[in-house]
Amino acid sequence: MNTTTPPLTGKLLIDTAMGSFLGDKRIRLLEAIHQHGSILQAAKAVPMAYKAAWDAVDDMNNVAPEPLVLRVTGGRHGGGTELTDFGRRLIAFYRALEQESQAALARLSGRLSQAGAPDVAEFRQVLRKLSMKTSARNQFGGPIGAIRCGPVESEVMLRLGPSLELTAIVTNESVQNLGLAEGREVMAFVKASSIVLLVGEAGTRVSARNQFRGVVQAIHHGPVNTEVTLDLPGGHHVLTAVVTDQSVARLGLAVGQPVSAIFKASSVFLVSTD
Template sequence: MTTPQTKLTGKLLIDTAMGSFLGDKRIRLLEAIDKTGSISQAAKAVPLSYKAAWDAVDDMNNVAPEPLVNRFAGGRHGGGTELTAFARRLIAFYRALEKESQLALAKLTSNLEQNGVCDVDDFRQVLRRMSMKTSARNQFAGPVIAIKEGVVDAEVSIRLAPELVLTAIVTRESAENLGLAKDRDVLAFVKASSILLLTGDDGHISARNRFTGTVTHLHQGPVNAEVTLAMPGGQHVLTAVVTLSSVKRLGLAVGQAVTAVFKASSVFLASMD
């Protein structure tokens, strides 16, 4: 009886200075959007839930240097989606890299077998453990534009877009460990539960980050609701989790102008080597 040949297979994940944000499922989602012009139809093709598809699109637009997906009004369902030229170039780049990575894995498998390594499960496990994920709902990327150092802490300003600056406060030790410096690209994470929403001007809020945007999605659960805002500039979005009673009290609705507020200390950073 012949022993089945051990083979390495894998999915390509693009990990750039702007963060890990693009893999097989998201590429297939982009391709489906390009084909159908509909986020709902693209979600069914992947398959993904409608919400998961929009979350993926928002995440990609947040960390990409240019928008990948544009939304427009009109059409049979009152609106649609389309890929940008940048997104189409990115898909082509990904597919070319994917082809080369599969050839490399096939060669690696052959080399391992020639050296008497017939079981590569341990190797797969190491690769899986090297993957990093975070539970923070909001992920952004951009260059550091300023660092103000104090005795204990450092205030770090990150430019997400020409008109959009995020502020984080980290310890001086953390800033040194991350190698933070002006013009260095970093990732910024904010938990959805750390964000407060305001529907009017309130001068008594001391939080450093204040962004006024428009509600694009409102997903209500049994207790809480997830509220997604389009931030100034249109490319980035911010998602907050608030109670249903807060949704009712604020009268939140899609299309409404809302200000998202969160402390600089609620932002945590990661640098990309």
């Protein structure tokens, strides 16, 4: 009977100061974008759905300190997508780190095999539990610009860019538990269903703390609801809202249209990256 412990294998996931955002599949997507200059061809090469590819690109650009992918016009294919220099350097870093990671796993497998298979199985189970994901469509990373404490709750302002700020309301207890402080990097999550879209001139008075003016980048229709993605100022971040098909028709939403997105500070939840 063969009692040899199977070796540990794994795929590298990069965890930055602003959260986990880059793994094997996304790296292959970035490599395919660099090769084909087209998000459609890159999605086919991975393979993954076209919309899932765009969602991944938007998520990476939102979380990374610099854009990894840019939309271009008049490129190799008459327009499409291209990798930035930062994106190319990140791929090279990932592949080098991946080689070191696999070598480390091989050494660890050798040591664990001396303790027996049960230990390896136990470690695998723990790792699976730690691999959690969030259902929130929008995720952002950045440093805390300011914290304004009240009697029960605190207002936490996140700097997403030079002219882009996001505000969250959390309890004072959460501020202490998460160790929130000015300058600390955190992740902010917002459900797409929490976002309300307004069409018209900027400056509309609403009670919601977060108000962003953007341009409709894409509209994906579903059986009942529609997903609307906005390009935010600065060309780095995007915001996705889910609204009813009736709302899309009533607002006359179209790609390239200026739109305001609003959501309450209480709709934002924060995660410490340390």
